[in-house]
Amino acid sequence: xxxxxxxxxxxxxxxxxxxxxxxxxxxxxxxxxxxxxxxxxxxxxxxxxxxxxxxxxxxxxxxxxxxxxxxxxxxxxxxxxxxxxxxxxxxxxxxxxxxxxxxxxxxxxxxxxxxxxxxxxxxxxxxxxxxxxxxxxxxxxxxxxxxxxxxxxxxxxxxxxxxxxxxxxxxxxxxxxxxxxxxxxxxx
Amino acid sequence: xxxxxxxxxxxxxxxxxxxxxxxxxxxxxxxxxxxxxxxxxxxxxxxxxxxxxxxxxxxxxxxxxxxxxxxxxxxxxxxxxxxxxxxxxxxxxxxxxxxxxxxxxxxxxxxxxxxxx
Numbered sequence: 001x002x003x004x005x006x007x008x009x010x011x012x013x014x015x016x017x018x019x020x021x022x023x024x025x026x027x028x029x030x031x032x033x034x035x036x037x038x039x040x041x042x043x044x045x046x047x048x049x050x051x052x053x054x055x056x057x058x059x060x061x062x063x064x065x066x067x068x069x070x071x072x073x074x075x076x077x078x079x080x081x082x083x084x085x086x087x088x089x090x091x092x093x094x095x096x097x098x099x100x101x102x103x104x105x106x107x108x109x110x111x112x113x114x115x116x117x118x119x120x121x122x123x124x125x126x127x128x129x130x131x132x133x134x135x136x137x138x139x140x141x142x143x144x145x146x147x148x149x150x151x152x153x154x155x156x157x158x159x160x161x162x163x164x165x166x167x168x169x170x171x172x173x174x175x176x177x178x179x180x181x182x183x184x185x186x187x188x
Numbered sequence: 189x190x191x192x193x194x195x196x197x198x199x200x201x202x203x204x205x206x207x208x209x210x211x212x213x214x215x216x217x218x219x220x221x222x223x224x225x226x227x228x229x230x231x232x233x234x235x236x237x238x239x240x241x242x243x244x245x246x247x248x249x250x251x252x253x254x255x256x257x258x259x260x261x262x263x264x265x266x267x268x269x270x271x272x273x274x275x276x277x278x279x280x281x282x283x284x285x286x287x288x289x290x291x292x293x294x295x296x297x298x299x300x301x302x303x304x305x
Contacts, residue, residue: 030220037215045207059208063215070219132198151199183190186198 018082026073037066040083043152044090050148051094053137061097065090087149087163098141135185143178150175 016024018039024032044065048058068089076085136147149160161171190198227235249255271277 025220030216033220034212034216037212037219041207041211041215042204045211046204049205055208059211059214062207062211063218066215067218128198129202132202147199151202152204179192179195183195186190186195 019078022073022076022082025070033070036082040086041066043083044086047087047090047145047148047152048094050136051091051141051145052097057097061090061093064093068093081159083153084159084162087152087159088165091145091163131186132182135182138185139178139181143174143181146171146174147178147182150178 016035018036021032021036025036041062045058045062048061048065049055052058052061065086069086076082136144139147145164146160149163153159153163157168157171157175160175161168164171166174249259252258267273272281
């Protein structure tokens with residue numbers, strides 16, 4: 001298998017879809033999985049950062065999500081979207097971490113704030129994007145995740161509902177409230 | 189107040205945070221480049237469980253009063269019960285084991301396979 005894989009052209013050179021990359025990974029092509037990781041690591045990391053509000057823990061959560069996905073890759077249903085699948089794995093992992101935090105501290109989902117910002121970061125916050133990012137960070141967890149997935153996946157409500165395991169109506173309600181809160185935060 | 193479209197535009201324009209530089213390498217090291225384990229997960233569990241049981245049993249036996257005398261006595265009784273104290277038994281045991289070993293070393297020609305036409 002390794003010899004056959006060595007004779008194949010590099011995966012990254014060809015424009016292939018996720019399904020082909022998964023098939024190639026299952027056939028023993030490590031570069032195919034590397035390409036998949038390259039496509040989604042940023043989005044997965046951002047989902048974890050927004051959900052956990054802790055960059056170090058988000059890095060671990062992203063790594064764990066890809067590890068779980070790799071181990072369960074043979075169970076991936078053909079025709080399904082890899083992005084939805086990896087986001088679901090990542091989100092569940094983040095929920096477990098949040099629940100663990102809750103158990104350890106006894107508080108109600110104590111989100112960890114990042115360390116106090118330095119002068120450079122304070123200056124950067126004046127930026128609109130940074131204001132929006134901070135406003136998202138200050139949303140309650142359920143709204144924050146919905147708006148993050150809305151940002152990452154676009155207006156694909158069904159995909160968001162699948163990742164969060166919520167009814168479509170709930171997703172739309174959460175999104176509406178999240179946007180309302182964001183608008184208020186950005187106006188004041 | 190910002191309207192829905194403006195918020196949507198701001199959200200789509202929001203750049204994603206860059207993941208840490210080493211994340212890709214860490215993921216690859218934990219997945220495709222992860223060294224294969226020699227033992228399976230259940231084998232490790234079995235070995236650990238057996239080792240723990242053996243340790244617990246040893247501790248129970250050795251911590252009992254007069255443990256060494258009792259242990260020696262038990263071994264002696266087992267040897268007697270199995271007839272291992274008798275020279276005859278030991279000789280026959282040696283003959284049996286050596287016969288089994290010699291038989292296991294014999295190369296018996298395999299029956300010729302009849303090929304289907």
